[in-house]
Amino acid sequence: MLPPFALEEPTSVHEASALLARYGETARLYAGGTELLLAMKEGLLRYERLINIKLIPELAGLALADGALHVGATTTHRGLERSAVVRAHFPALAEMAAHVANVRVREVGTLGGNLCFAEPHADPGTLLLVHDASVALAQQGGARTLALAQFFVGPFEVALADDEILTAIQVPALPAHTAAVYVKYGLLERPSVGVAVAVTALPNQVQAVRVAVGCVSPTPRRLWDVEGLLSSKEVPAVRATLDTAGALAGSAADAVTDLHGSAEYKAYLVGVLLRRAFEQAYQQAIGETPSDAARGRGTA
Amino acid sequence: MRCETQVTVQVPRQSVWDFLWDVPRLTACVPGCEEVQEIVPNTRYQAVVRDKVGPFTLRVPLAVEVLEATAPVRLRARAQGRDAAVQSLVKVELTLVLVETSAQTTTLQVGADVTVLGKLGTLGHGVIVRRGEAIVTQFASALQAALGQEVT
Numbered sequence: 001m002l003p004p005f006a007l008e009e010p011t012s013v014h015e016a017s018a019l020l021a022r023y024g025e026t027a028r029l030y031a032g033g034t035e036l037l038l039a040m041k042e043g044l045l046r047y048e049r050l051i052n053i054k055l056i057p058e059l060a061g062l063a064l065a066d067g068a069l070h071v072g073a074t075t076t077h078r079g080l081e082r083s084a085v086v087r088a089h090f091p092a093l094a095e096m097a098a099h100v101a102n103v104r105v106r107e108v109g110t111l112g113g114n115l116c117f118a119e120p121h122a123d124p125g126t127l128l129l130v131h132d133a134s135v136a137l138a139q140q141g142g143a144r145t146l147a148l149a150q151f152f153v154g155p156f157e158v159a160l161a162d163d164e165i166l167t168a169i170q171v172p173a174l175p176a177h178t179a180a181v182y183v184k185y186g187l188l189e190r191p192s193v194g195v196a197v198a199v200t201a202l203p204n205q206v207q208a209v210r211v212a213v214g215c216v217s218p219t220p221r222r223l224w225d226v227e228g229l230l231s232s233k234e235v236p237a238v239r240a241t242l243d244t245a246g247a248l249a250g251s252a253a254d255a256v257t258d259l260h261g262s263a264e265y266k267a268y269l270v271g272v273l274l275r276r277a278f279e280q281a282y283q284q285a286i287g288e289t290p291s292d293a294a295r296g297r298g299t300a
Numbered sequence: 301m302r303c304e305t306q307v308t309v310q311v312p313r314q315s316v317w318d319f320l321w322d323v324p325r326l327t328a329c330v331p332g333c334e335e336v337q338e339i340v341p342n343t344r345y346q347a348v349v350r351d352k353v354g355p356f357t358l359r360v361p362l363a364v365e366v367l368e369a370t371a372p373v374r375l376r377a378r379a380q381g382r383d384a385a386v387q388s389l390v391k392v393e394l395t396l397v398l399v400e401t402s403a404q405t406t407t408l409q410v411g412a413d414v415t416v417l418g419k420l421g422t423l424g425h426g427v428i429v430r431r432g433e434a435i436v437t438q439f440a441s442a443l444q445a446a447l448g449q450e451v452t
Contacts, residue, residue: 042419044386045355118354120426155427156354218430258426
């Protein structure tokens, strides 16, 4: 049962930040509540006060500017999935959002909340890493921007000051001839492994590859060494390297054994998903749009 | 889950063994350990361990029992308790083996079998595994520091 709590409803980021500063660890920001309320019901978290930020206009909305996508922190997964702008310009993001958890979660769960809760078995962070996304943070005293990779500190921990609020996610446009794909696999509701790949390519020539892996370790991470192995090669050479790259990715992912599978199992899956994601992203990058099933609908 | 590590100190084995029975100094090496009480000397103790991962806090009152004490070679103890707030059981079986690598040098092998059951174990098993590994490593490092100079 959800324990009783007081509800604050600020209408500006400044006001919300002031409430956080005032109430400290006895209060927590609340948006979709899909993670927070579950943990509170289970007795794992206890707060005297929740600060509802869904009424703050500056945290809402999606906008495209100079090719970059501005996602307000309280944008829901469903909002991303259904946005014409996102589907047209960031199709992998729309696809990923369409397969987060279940429809009840997607309808109310927010992108900002997902990133801030930093549950290790989450989808968005991994894909956003290959987009080189950043987060806009604000508090009473000012604002700053942080690369998403620096935002994730550890499991359930992000680089927010006590009175700081994630206000938006900035997703830069991918370079020309680039496509991103996110694939995942899991037997439970949360994924065991998630792999995101962005490929910049012309027919038969791979110029650059970005790779990120999530769910297998406490935070999602870019795999720079793997990217180096796969970039600036002709496609047959890349394919010949994928087994080596997959093994390296599995190792670099620093998998941990948990209820979603053993570390060895996850490391192996990372390699399998890397190959699948590369092929899908490459086909999209060279303009040979694969079938719906091959577009990385979010499952391996 | 099983966590293992080892440290080597420039301290004779008997001195390391004596340190293990110096309860205040030893428990100071356990991250988050407080409110230590001796119930039966050299046999049973009570303590509270606190830990925090992100917003999640854990407070577990532990009953500690010495299962084996073979001086100055091997010490085995079991600590068990329940966090009432999250209805989770924590059980740790700790084995410390002292290997005399020279007259003045001892290698301390630390092994811990950690079991976490209940809501906590279900919702964050992977995190607990990593946290358990970190705690054992911190414990070993703190022991090393408390015992003096480090070798490895």
